[in-house]
Amino acid sequence: MDDGILNEAYDRLHRTGPEYEGWLSNHGPMAAEALIRHGHGDRVHRWLDAYLRRLDDLPRGIRPIDDWREALGDPKRSGDWLAHFDRELRERPWREVLGAWWPRLLPGIAAGATHGVIRVGHAVRALHADETSPARLTELGQALGYWAARWQPVPGADAADPRSPDGGRLGVAAALAGLPRIADRTGGIRDRLVRLPDVPGWTAALAALRPARTPAEAQRGLVELAHRAGLDYLRYGHGEPVMLVHAVTAPTAVSRVLPALNPGLWASSLAAAWSATAAVTAVYADPVGSAPPAVAPGTPAEVFARAARHGDAHVVKLADAVLDAHAATGDERILAAAGYAGQLI
Numbered sequence: 001m002d003d004g005i006l007n008e009a010y011d012r013l014h015r016t017g018p019e020y021e022g023w024l025s026n027h028g029p030m031a032a033e034a035l036i037r038h039g040h041g042d043r044v045h046r047w048l049d050a051y052l053r054r055l056d057d058l059p060r061g062i063r064p065i066d067d068w069r070e071a072l073g074d075p076k077r078s079g080d081w082l083a084h085f086d087r088e089l090r091e092r093p094w095r096e097v098l099g100a101w102w103p104r105l106l107p108g109i110a111a112g113a114t115h116g117v118i119r120v121g122h123a124v125r126a127l128h129a130d131e132t133s134p135a136r137l138t139e140l141g142q143a144l145g146y147w148a149a150r151w152q153p154v155p156g157a158d159a160a161d162p163r164s165p166d167g168g169r170l171g172v173a174a175a176l177a178g179l180p181r182i183a184d185r186t187g188g189i190r191d192r193l194v195r196l197p198d199v200p201g202w203t204a205a206l207a208a209l210r211p212a213r214t215p216a217e218a219q220r221g222l223v224e225l226a227h228r229a230g231l232d233y234l235r236y237g238h239g240e241p242v243m244l245v246h247a248v249t250a251p252t253a254v255s256r257v258l259p260a261l262n263p264g265l266w267a268s269s270l271a272a273a274w275s276a277t278a279a280v281t282a283v284y285a286d287p288v289g290s291a292p293p294a295v296a297p298g299t300p301a302e303v304f305a306r307a308a309r310h311g312d313a314h315v316v317k318l319a320d321a322v323l324d325a326h327a328a329t330g331d332e333r334i335l336a337a338a339g340y341a342g343q344l345i
Contacts, residue, residue, distance in 0.1 A: 002041035003130055006033060009044050010135035016055040018078065018112075018119075018146035025115035025146075026055055027313035029139055030122045034320035037125070038301075040308040047311060058082070073108060073151035081148045085141035094127060094140055095260050101144060102261060102269075107158075108151030109272045110279060113189045113243070114250040116147025117276070118317070121253025124260055154275040155196040156203045168210055172224040172274075175209040176232060179278055181287045189243065192283035202282065209274050211267060218266035222255040222273055227325040229277050233318075233337045235289030236281075241344035245318045247280040248337070252321040295339035300326055303335045310342045 009032040018026050028051050032044050061079035068084075071077045088097045109117050123140040130136060170178065180201045182192055196202050212218035229247040237244050251273040258266055298306070300323050307319035319338035326334050 002036055003133070005041040005044055006036045006126060007133055007135040009033075009036070009048060010139050012048055012052065013055075014135070014138050014142060015058055016052065017057060017059045018082075018142060018149070019075075020054055020056040023075070023112070023150075025112050025119075027115075027317070028052070028055070029143070030115075030119055031313040031316045033122045033126050034316050035308055038304045038308070038320065038323070040305070043308055043311075051313075068104070068148075072104075072148055073111075075149050078145070078149040081145035082142055083145075085145045085148075086138065089137050089141045094131070094137055097144075098124070098140070098257070098260055099262060099265075101148075102257070102265060105144070105147050105151060106265075106268060106272045107153050108147070109250070109276045110152040110154050110189075110193060111147050111150035112152075114246045114276050114280065116143070116150055118246070118249050118253040119143035120147060121256040125256045128259070152190075152193075154206075154279045155193055156206055157272075157275045168207060170208045170210055172209065172221060172228050175205070175274070176228055176278070176281065178208055179205050179282050179285075181285065182283050185283075189280075189283065193279060196279065196282060199282065205282075206275060206278055209271075209278075212270045213267070215263035215266040218270040219255070219258060221270045222251050222258070223325070223328045225251040225270070225273060225277055226255065226321060227329050227331065227334060229281070230318075230322050230325050230334045230337045231331075232281065232285065232289070234292040234333075234340055236285035237337070237340055237344060238290060238293075239286045240284040241341060242314050243284045244280065245314045245341060247277045247284075248325075249317050249321045250276040250280070252324055255324070292333075292336065293340055293343070295336040295343070297332075298335065298339075300335065303338050306342060307338050310345075312342075312345050315341045315345050 013028045059079035061083050065071050065080050065084040120143040123143045126136045180199050182195045212221050254269050254273040304319045307315045318341045322334045322338050
């Protein structure tokens with residue numbers, strides 16, 4: 001991994017805001033980290049030359065964050081949140097800051113169409129490689145600030161009915177298969193998420209996943225969740241090829257953060273990741289999937305190289321996530337999801 005190129009990329013990107021054109025997420029830091037991670041650092045600066053043109057400037061703050069609960073989920077305070085975490089990470093070790101804020105932010109995992117947690121996952125992985133880099137510490141601060149400003153719970157997550165006949169008993173595959181779908185499939189993710197509480201069976205389906213009772217079970221559950229969501233992309237991705245990427249990348253991001261967290265937080269991390277994948281699936285996946293497409297096979301390195309040549313940030317990030325799933329499970333089928341995204345996007 002070319003640490004110098006990543007730090008240079010972060011320095012260029014940190015002059016820009018976490019969103020652009022209203023509320024579209026800035027994918028630059030995540031895509032750059034993935035490209036460099038997989039040996040394609042030579043593409044990064046050219047990629048950024050084009051990507052930076054669409055981004056907005058770093059937002060200005062209004063006033064310091066005093067009552068964090070009151071400011072949580074307020075996008076108008078985005079600049080304040082970025083300044084808040086920049087200050088915290090200058091004053092305390094990054095693992096201490098992350099450990100304090102993870103349980104506060106985790107219930108709002110839907111933030112920015114799950115891009116808040118995804119950006120944190122990429123930032124933490126970069127810090128594992130170099131914990132003293134100022135650029136990487138700044139990136140973690142901007143990722144946490146974005147998540148805090150867009151903090152948004154998955155509807156029904158707190159109201160899921162544990163008395164459901166299947167409540168808390170199902171494995172990942174069965175729980176995913178049992179998810180209902182919204183009937184009105186118009187609008188963006190914010191429009192769709194608010195419809196979930198009115199979907200028959202939604203809260204019961206959300207409560208159906210068997211909870212992790214040990215940190216090891218939570219870790220295995222996150223691997224399986226990303227793996228199964230990747231396989232589901234082959235069945236459902238044709239309908240919403242961009243948005244369904246997040247059903248895979250959100251739990252992957254959570255799994256990357258686990259090593260930096262107290263194991264006591266791992267079970268709740270699986271539960272939140274499940275709620276994110278379940279919500280994205282319920283609002284974007286067709287009720288009936290299609291047969292998996294024929295996708296050119298290849299080694300993991302070849303799969304990612306094709307994604308890098310494609311250049312779309314979502315294709316790159318999905319390839320990065322499915323390589324993690326493949327490494328953890330050995331399932332060759334999962335690699336096809338990256339190629340399929342390259343065909344669709």
